[in-house]
Amino acid sequence: MQQREVDIAIIGAGSAGLSAWHAASKHSDRVVLIEGGEYGTTCARVGCMPSKLLIAAAEAAHQARDAGGFGIKVIGVEVDGRAVMARLKQERDGFVGRVFKSMQRIPEANRLQGHARFEDPHTLRVGEHTRVKARNIVIATGSRSTWPKMFDAAGDRLIINDDVFEWDDLPESIAVFGPGVIGLELGQALHRLGVRLRVFGVGGALGPFRDAKVREAADATFNEEFYVDPDARVEKIERDGDAVVISFIERQSGETLTERFDYLLAATGRRPNVDRLDLENANLALDDKGVPHFNRFTLQCRNTDDGPSHVFIAGDANQELPLLHEANSEGRIAGDNAGRFPELRAGRRNVPLAIVFSEPQMATVGEGYAELEKRLGGCDCLAVGEASFADQGRAVVMRQNRGLMRLYAEHGSGQFLGAELFGPRVEHMAHLLAWAQEQKLSISEMLAMPWYHPVLEEGLRGALHDLNANLQLGPAITERCMECGPGD
Ligand SMILES: Cc1cc2nc3c(=O)[nH]c(=O)nc-3n(C[C@H](O)[C@H](O)[C@H](O)COP(=O)(O)OP(=O)(O)OC[C@H]3O[C@@H](n4cnc5c(N)ncnc54)[C@H](O)[C@@H]3O)c2cc1C
Numbered sequence: 001m002q003q004r005e006v007d008i009a010i011i012g013a014g015s016a017g018l019s020a021w022h023a024a025s026k027h028s029d030r031v032v033l034i035e036g037g038e039y040g041t042t043c044a045r046v047g048c049m050p051s052k053l054l055i056a057a058a059e060a061a062h063q064a065r066d067a068g069g070f071g072i073k074v075i076g077v078e079v080d081g082r083a084v085m086a087r088l089k090q091e092r093d094g095f096v097g098r099v100f101k102s103m104q105r106i107p108e109a110n111r112l113q114g115h116a117r118f119e120d121p122h123t124l125r126v127g128e129h130t131r132v133k134a135r136n137i138v139i140a141t142g143s144r145s146t147w148p149k150m151f152d153a154a155g156d157r158l159i160i161n162d163d164v165f166e167w168d169d170l171p172e173s174i175a176v177f178g179p180g181v182i183g184l185e186l187g188q189a190l191h192r193l194g195v196r197l198r199v200f201g202v203g204g205a206l207g208p209f210r211d212a213k214v215r216e217a218a219d220a221t222f223n224e225e226f227y228v229d230p231d232a233r234v235e236k237i238e239r240d241g242d243a244v245v246i247s248f249i250e251r252q253s254g255e256t257l258t259e260r261f262d263y264l265l266a267a268t269g270r271r272p273n274v275d276r277l278d279l280e281n282a283n284l285a286l287d288d289k290g291v292p293h294f295n296r297f298t299l300q301c302r303n304t305d306d307g308p309s310h311v312f313i314a315g316d317a318n319q320e321l322p323l324l325h326e327a328n329s330e331g332r333i334a335g336d337n338a339g340r341f342p343e344l345r346a347g348r349r350n351v352p353l354a355i356v357f358s359e360p361q362m363a364t365v366g367e368g369y370a371e372l373e374k375r376l377g378g379c380d381c382l383a384v385g386e387a388s389f390a391d392q393g394r395a396v397v398m399r400q401n402r403g404l405m406r407l408y409a410e411h412g413s414g415q416f417l418g419a420e421l422f423g424p425r426v427e428h429m430a431h432l433l434a435w436a437q438e439q440k441l442s443i444s445e446m447l448a449m450p451w452y453h454p455v456l457e458e459g460l461r462g463a464l465h466d467l468n469a470n471l472q473l474g475p476a477i478t479e480r481c482m483e484c485g486p487g488d
C-alpha cells in the first residue's frame with residue numbers, strides 16, 4: 001500500500017470537488033483530488049446537460065406540431081429517435097470533454113483514482129492501493145438516485161436518469177415514478193418525442209412547488225398534455241418478458257388499469273453519497289440521515305463533541321441545495337477554508353434559486369413558501385401577490401399563455417421574500433427576482449424599475465402590483481392597467 005501525506009484531500013472530482021481543488025490549491029501545492037467513479041462530473045455526464053439536450057429536441061418537435069396554431073402547416077413531423085440520441089450523446093461528450101480539458105490543469109501527481117473511505121479522522125484509504133494522510137479534508141462526493149424496494153420487481157427494466165442518456169434509440173413507452181424535478185423534465189421531454197408516458201407520484205407533491213395554488217395550476221396544465229397523478233394509487237409492479245406491467249387506479253375514472261411499459265424510470269429523489277465513507281471513523285457528528293452537521297457559511301463539519309472539525313462538506317453530499325451553482329460555490333468556500341484552516345472565512349451564500357426546464361417552466365426564488373408560512377403566516381406578516389399568464393399579452397402572442405406566479409413579501413417593510421413561478425420562460429424572471437432580493441429591494445422599488453413592452457416580464461409587474469396592493473402600499477389594479485400596453 002502506497003503512503004501519501006498531503007495538506008488537503010478532496011474526495012470527489014465533481015463540480016464541488018473541482019471548485020474545491022482550485023480554491024485549496026491557492027493555499028498549498030500538496031492537494032490531492034480523489035475520484036472513485038468516472039471523471040467528467042454528474043452535471044455534464046448524466047445531469048444538467050444531457051437532460052437539457054433531450055428537452056431541446058423535444059421542444060423542436062413540439063414547436064413543429066404546434067405550428068398549426070399560428071396558421072403554419074407542418075406536414076408529417078417525425079421523430080428519429082436514433083438521431084435524437086446521437087445528437088444528445090455527441091453534444092454531451094463535448095461538455096464532458098471540456099471538463100476533461102479543464103482537469104488537465106491539475107497535475108497528475110495531484111490526482112488519485114479510487115474509492116476513498118475514512119480509517120481515522122486524518123487518514124483515507126483509497127481503493128486498495130493508497131493510504132492518504134491529510135491535514136484537512138473536503139467531502140464532495142455528490143448524490144445518487146434512490147427508489148423504494150417495490151420498483152426492483154421491474155428487474156433490468158428499472159432505470160434511472162443515467163440510463164436514459166445511454167439509449168441509442170427512444171423506447172415506445174415509459175412509466176415515470178416521481179413527478180419531481182427529474183421526473184417532469186425527462187417525462188415531458190420523452191412524451192414530446194413520442195414516447196407513451198404515465199407519471200406517478202405520492203402524497204400530492206409536484207415539481208418544486210410548496211404553494212398549493214401554484215401546484216394546482218401546474219397539475220392542471222401538465223395533465224392537459226400527459227398523464228400525471230401526483231397522488232397515485234399503484235397496486236402492482238411486475239415484470240413480464242421484456243415489459244414492466246403496472247396496475248394502478250386511473251385518476252379520472254377511478255378504474256383499475258393494467259398497462260405494459262418498456263421501462264420504469266425511478267425519479268423518486270437522490271441520496272447523498274456519505275454512506276460509503278466509513279464516517280464513523282471520522283469523529284463527525286451526523287444527522288439522522290448520516291450527513292455530517294455543518295455550517296452553511298464555512299462548510300465546516302462538527303466533531304462528535306460539537307467542536308470544530310478539519311473536515312468540510314460541499315455540493316450534493318450535504319443535501320442542502322443539490323444544484324449545480326450551489327455545488328460550485330460551496331466547493332469554492334470549502335476548498336478555501338480547508339486551505340486556511342483553522343482560520344476560516346464565512347462564504348457569501350446567494351438567495352436560493354431553482355429552475356425546472358419543463359414547459360411551462362417552474363422556478364422558486366428565496367425562502368420557500370412552506371417556511372414563510374410557518375415563520376410569518378401566524379402573525380399575519382406575510383403578504384402574497386399573484387398573476388396568471390392566461391391573458392398576459394406576450395404569452396398570448398407566443399401561444400404560451402399558461403401559468404401562475406405567486407410572490408411573497410413582508411408586511412410593514414414591503415421586503416420581497418420569495419416566489420414560486422410557473423409559466424413561459426420564467427427562468428429569466430426568476431433571475432430578476434433573485435437579483436432584486438440580493439439587492440434587498442422592496443416591492444415598490446422593484447416596481448420603479450424599467451419595464452419594456454411587450455414582454456413576459458410585464459406579467460411579473462402585474463404580480464408585483466397585486467403584492468404592493470396587498471401590502472397596502474399602493475392601489476390594486478382592478479381594471480386593465482391604463483398606463484400599461486395592450487395585453488399587459
Ligand atoms: C438528471 C439531472 C439533471 C440535473 N439538472 C440540473 C440543472 O439543470 N441545473 C442544476 O443546477 N442542477 C441540476 N442537477 C443537479 C446537479 O447535477 C448537481 O447538483 C451537481 O452535479 C452536484 O455536483 P457535486 O460535485 O456535488 O456531485 P458530483 O458531480 O456527482 O461529484 C461527486 C463525485 O464524487 C465521486 N465520489 C463519490 N463517492 C466517492 C468516494 N467515496 N471516493 C471517491 N470519489 C467519490 C463520484 O464518483 C462523483 O464523481 C441535475 C441532476 C440530475 C441528476
Ligand SMILES: NC(=O)c1ccc[n+]([C@@H]2O[C@H](COP(=O)([O-])OP(=O)(O)OC[C@H]3O[C@@H](n4cnc5c(N)ncnc54)[C@H](O)[C@@H]3O)[C@@H](O)[C@H]2O)c1
Binds near residue numbers: 180207322
Ligand atoms: N433543473 C434543475 O435544476 C434540476 C433538474 C434535475 C435535478 N435537479 C436536482 O436533483 C434533485 C433530485 O431530483 P429528483 O427529481 O430525483 O427529486 P425530487 O425531490 O425533485 O422529486 C422526487 C419526487 O418523487 C416523489 N416520490 C417519492 N417517492 C415516491 C414513490 N414511491 N412513488 C412515486 N413518487 C415518489 C416525491 O414526492 C417527489 O415528487 C432535485 O432536487 C434538484 O436539486 C435539478
